[in-house]
Amino acid sequence: MVAVNDSVNVALSLGEKMHALATKLFPICRSITGNGVRQTLDIIRREVPLQIHEVPSGTKVFDWEVPREWNINDAYIKNSNGEKIVDFKNCNLHVLNYSIPVHKKVNLEELKKHLYFLKDYPDWIPYRTSYYKEEWGFCITYNQFSQLKEDSYEVCIDSTLEAGNLTYGESFIPGMTSEEVLISTHVCHPSLANDNLSGIGVAVSLIKTLLAKKSRYSYRFVFIPGTIGSITWLACNENVIPRIKHGLVASLLGDNGAFTYKRSRRGDAEIDVIAEYVLKSRDGRNKIIDFFPYGYDERQYCSPGINLAVGNLSRTPFGQYIQYHTSADNLDFISPASLEDSYHTYLEIISVLDDNRKFINTNPNCEPQLGKRGLYNLQGGNNDAKDFQLALLWILNLSDGTSNLLDISKRANMKFESIRYAASKLEECGLLVQA
Amino acid sequence: MVAVNDSVNVALSLGEKMHALATKLFPICRSITGNGVRQTLDIIRREVPLQIHEVPSGTKVFDWEVPREWNINDAYIKNSNGEKIVDFKNCNLHVLNYSIPVHKKVNLEELKKHLYFLKDYPDWIPYRTSYYKEEWGFCITYNQFSQLKEDSYEVCIDSTLEAGNLTYGESFIPGMTSEEVLISTHVCHPSLANDNLSGIGVAVSLIKTLLAKKSRYSYRFVFIPGTIGSITWLACNENVIPRIKHGLVASLLGDNGAFTYKRSRRGDAEIDVIAEYVLKSRDGRNKIIDFFPYGYDERQYCSPGINLAVGNLSRTPFGQYIQYHTSADNLDFISPASLEDSYHTYLEIISVLDDNRKFINTNPNCEPQLGKRGLYNLQGGNNDAKDFQLALLWILNLSDGTSNLLDISKRANMKFESIRYAASKLEECGLLVQA
């Protein structure tokens, strides 16, 4: 376990810092609206610049409207002896998320209609929601459930569901151009660690890194509730959409599985090609799958009228690990090492994306004389020099404005890094200009 | 064997009815012109509405002209004892089809120049024609041939070859649009059952079915002599050609082999995609082959200046069964079960074709809220409901006017039927309109 306090402990590794942030955010009872999201964004704002937006209940957002705001103070089930047998204060998963308020006595039969449990995992509490159907309920372990006897139970959910706001956060890092890369992560899950605190941690670390460097693209990170949050964000930012050239939905980044990249709806967008290149070069077990209209907020970003080049990059995909949407998706389930590896994977994709320019060979008729520019290895020599030479020739040959550097690296069967370096040398001596 | 009479026996299965029609048509001596075709079309007209056309001999039809009309009353070979050793009245295959009239005495040597037989199948009579070279001849079994002795033979072919007409039939079933589907079957073979009575039977049954339902497309069935018939039909119907969007040449549909679909010249026409989808989903043994400029009337429909999206769907292809073009292609060679299965295969292709619309998602920005339209399965639940849900999402996601329902079903890896059903539900509540 990682020790956490508000002052940054400089001795922590990057992965440990991400895990520490997750630990701080873990106890908060988040939902798609309400104070849980606000508290979460406040903590993120202590780490990185963040603009917080409030969108009033009832606002029309495309085919939907922003729902009433949900908040909760307490919830419990007491038996007839007045003993709390289920207590929200122990674990916020105990309450069906978005439960309407209730306070009454019920018999066992009535109570059971409002209970959710997992028979196959008798120690785990499931995570359940009812955003759009008015309902109250409790999620408990199967062990708790099986001990329930005929009795008169006091059920209390001290929640409010009232006109308010949907809250989301945005961190924008201007680049050399107004073209944007969108990184979207959801912030609506209560005490679940991989889904969604791992995504928040990786996003925060990436913001810190990108703030410290000069990038071609502007980067926009959004921290939003799932589904209704991305719908709201898109509806409120229709002017921004045309500037978004690439994007990733970040989630499920702390478990120890290999990565799965789910392509954008376009399927052959530059982000799709780059994510595949980076994932395959980092680890052969990483997987690439085609878009399907189910999952996280890529569903909205990739709806036919929006159709952004946004993929989803997670480790083990949703629903494919048994702890998914249960109390077992806790702080032990995510590791500093996995979080840090996820950060580096995202950063490599961003780095390739940012440098994946197209160039024009300024001297396209025959080869330029590299020797007179000091780029020709007159001595013959070692393999690095030969590879550098070949990289120069490939770039010159293919830089007619149709191929980007990753295209060239694939065609040449050379690493992107080698092609990027050689291109920088050719640009320096004026043999390349940006297309 | 199936009992046949003119009044329809309602106890017959559909396959038996098709076999009964074939049985009725079997004895007629058809050719590319003449009364055999007329009698055949008259019998078809008793079953379904049919317009009969007569095109005069000498009419220019593209590079060809309609030939003289051929009719035959009788034909025989008598030995010097006056015994008929070969008799047209026993089997109309005995006469070389389109033989010029002849009545004379010949010796064995001369006779042999005009005899056709199959040494490998000594009991079978071959089917031979000589439409464009003036010739007379007899087709006999090898057993008959081998018993011929030196003798003086009387050969008589009481045929006429005179200015007349080429006859064809057409059945047109108007649909909701003027776009047409063409089903073409040839009617020029004499006593051969699979080639061509099976095609006639399936076509007649399809007409009856289509008359009873409302279709998007108009359907045009043509009953024509092979080659010169389709050339004549195309030459006489140049105004119709642009309306034909899809088509199939129907023949060889009564044997017990798997289906072979031969693609149109275009190769990727919608009919090609749909025929492949239906055949593969019905039976893994069904085969798909590319177009080649040889075979039945698809040769004309797929000539470069016409280039219609017309494929050929048969069971065992021509020339690939030993009974092909012999007296063994008889009524026992075709079965009610195969005919009925052929009918259902054609009907499924027609059904997918007719319903394979493209839609536009009227709410393309983000997902529409299915819940408020009663399309969201709030309870979670069984697999059918989950599949229905996923079908809705796939259709909404891909309905931008570029994908038809079959495209979507393939992309979603779901049955066309499931996608069609879900699309109808989305159309009902206004989330889809036809593209």
Added chain:
Amino acid sequence: MVAVNDSVNVALSLGEKMHALATKLFPICRSITGNGVRQTLDIIRREVPLQIHEVPSGTKVFDWEVPREWNINDAYIKNSNGEKIVDFKNCNLHVLNYSIPVHKKVNLEELKKHLYFLKDYPDWIPYRTSYYKEEWGFCITYNQFSQLKEDSYEVCIDSTLEAGNLTYGESFIPGMTSEEVLISTHVCHPSLANDNLSGIGVAVSLIKTLLAKKSRYSYRFVFIPGTIGSITWLACNENVIPRIKHGLVASLLGDNGAFTYKRSRRGDAEIDVIAEYVLKSRDGRNKIIDFFPYGYDERQYCSPGINLAVGNLSRTPFGQYIQYHTSADNLDFISPASLEDSYHTYLEIISVLDDNRKFINTNPNCEPQLGKRGLYNLQGGNNDAKDFQLALLWILNLSDGTSNLLDISKRANMKFESIRYAASKLEECGLLVQA
């Protein structure tokens, strides 16, 4: 070994004649400029018409300029006893090609800085050049090198490097159209047989053959020094470039390896398709590889601003045989049989290229009536007739102006030769016209 003299020995096979020409050219000390090239072109001019061009030193050719002209009279290393231990007169490879003049005494240490040898092949002299860095040097066997003792050595390179010309030759064979096919071979290597005398020999034989026949294309053969020669030729012939529709760089054609065709930068040019078709049909061991920006003069022809449809056709590619760029690439390394086979391979490619026309079916609506034109095999009959018939139908069906004869032969799975023959018959009777 082949006997050689100036009068042509008519008893020699074509391969022997090519080998004899190589033998005559072998002793000449060629480089990228100078009298060696002139003597080479003079000998070629005795065989075929050849226009010789001189381009002055200092001429700007794209990013380069024509270098000073290099000539050499003699070179040697003498030991302190006055013995010539290395003698240019024994083998012109002994001198670092383009060495500046030098005449001085050096000790062993200094001498070694200017020596090149091959430790792995102690009997072979390497071939080295220093065109663009002022340098002097000797190439010797490792056996020579290892006998060197501490001594005072007299090194003498009696060369000149002065303003002069770059020399190249051109042979142009006008065809029926002004569209050109370029065959380029380099003439800058001294006593090396496969690289480059084999290419010269094949080119000369092809010129003789093409002069004797009527071709669709005009053929342009260029005999140029590598790299700077093709750059100079392109710079001096910018008006010719648009007329060049296809081309091949010819070299390494005398060894006994299978062929390797390296595609043009375009990758799917007609020459790429035809070279692949011919090579695969001639010998399954022949290989096809994609373009890469390294190798021979295709580097220049395929630079992005030029981008000609020029591939490279050699036997064993450069650098893939151990004798490459050593004294072991001698007249024994190339054989008359390989040279002759190379000639026939080139000629077949040229023949397919020249005849690979596109036609228009003048009778595109339905099939034309072949019978009335004597093209229909009325008797049925043998397989050749059937294949001819099928070839006619394929050509008629696909001749809508989009497919050339090789496309048709592949689609029909028939030999190009059969399709070409059938097309000629259809053209004769007016059913085809050139597209």
